Amino acid sequence: MKINIFYRKKGIDKHSIEKVYNSLIPYFEDYNTSIIELPYKSKGIIKRILNIIYAGVNQSQINHISGDIHYCNLLMCRKKTMLTIHDVYPIIRTSGLKRFLLKLLWFDLPIKKSYQIITISEFSKSEILKKINVSSEKIKVIYNCISPIYLFDKLTFNESKPNILHIGTKENKNLNSLLEAVKGLNINLLLVGLLNDSQIQLLQTYNTSYQNFHNVSDIELYKLYKQCDIVSFVSTYEGFGLPIIEAQAIGRPVITSNLASMPEIAGDGALLVNPLSIKEIKNGILSLINNPELRETLILKGLQNIKRFEAHKIAQQYIKLYKEISNSKK
Incomplete structure (x- = not known):
């Protein structure tokens, strides 16, 4: 054959x-x-x-x-x-x-x-x-x-200034809503993908701490997952949502959308929010920052979920x- x-x-x-x-x-x-x-x-x-x-x-x-x-x-x-x-x-x-x-x-x-x-x-x-x-x-x-390179990596959560990894900058990735949601929060964003002028303007206007990466290799992306405390994937539309299961495999709490394919892929191992509501995204991020029990529960359920993939x-x-x-x- x-x-x-x-x-x-x-x-x-x-x-x-x-x-x-x-x-x-x-x-x-x-x-x-x-x-x-x-x-x-x-x-x-x-x-x-x-x-x-x-x-x-x-x-x-x-x-x-x-x-x-x-x-x-x-x-x-x-x-x-x-x-x-x-x-x-x-x-x-x-x-x-x-x-x-x-x-x-x-x-x-x-x-x-x-x-x-x-x-x-x-x-x-x-x-x-x-x-x-x-x-x-x-x-x-x-x-x-899921790629076999994505292995569990235990992390001590940075409660003072957590790193939030967000992958993708196109319109459906909903980065602008995330930027609105984390405005004023003491966090650092790890943003993967080319930023447009309006996104850069928002980051500067809100004085948001961030690092930007693009054209990253699989190994480089894996290192960013290991570096982060939370993974944000609050897209408005996805056919699958690979970052959800990659984050779960490494052992990071995930906040993702309650729309499209994302609930199907995330299972019980992610915090689901309405991506069209900035308030819900913000409250979800705050819940993950302030509630260690919630983070641990989502991580354990995520590790079970990835067995399907x-x-x-x-x-x-x-x-x-x-x-x-x-x-x-x-």
Whole structure:
């Protein structure tokens, strides 16, 4: 069984998808598995057409599009191809002609050209079914796995000035609301991702202590998790929410949203708040700072929760599916 897993071209602060599949590859060692990285970033018509041709030329017995580059399966054999769709946020945040083209080229046509669709949460499956004309039977939920580098690391909580790690600076990551919520609190923010001018302005206006990191490696991100006292992931929309389980694995209390996929992924191991309420975010942060019993309870429940996402368990689900596609006569 020959398996080709297709990755997008490497880019700054874009490696969460690759992180997941890199953790699974060692479990595919009994099979002939290759990583095929597209030669061009998904910008402009010409480069996307070249990516489609490159992917078509490099197709194999089983072709797995790992996400984000859905369109690259358009020249592939349908019965040999599976596509992972992480979320439908791109067509939620756009409108008009751009939305029409995005939906057609990233979702409608690639879904028709795929034997099987994988998505990463029950929430994302429900969103796909709402937005796209596709049969529920064609979509299978396989959760993201957690990287084996994320090991428990006990920390003495910094009660005087806790470090709060927040990953992501795009609109759905809800950083501006977090900045409003921690205004005036004696904390230090560890912010991962490129800050825009308005975010920098808020940090300066509120005189908030912070450090900013971007284009960090997996090891560097792991060190930031170890350094922090609390992980904030109060997004307004996520298809999964990998930082939730990474924080749980290391043993850090997590505050996350009660919307979208986040309750499904966090289980009982995180403090859930309404991300649209600055007051709730602030009260949640204060509860984690001032209540050591709550922190300990969430940490213990988080360590139980991450067992669902162990790489060897997720890999077995993929191997079963690869075999089904390999044996299919459709």
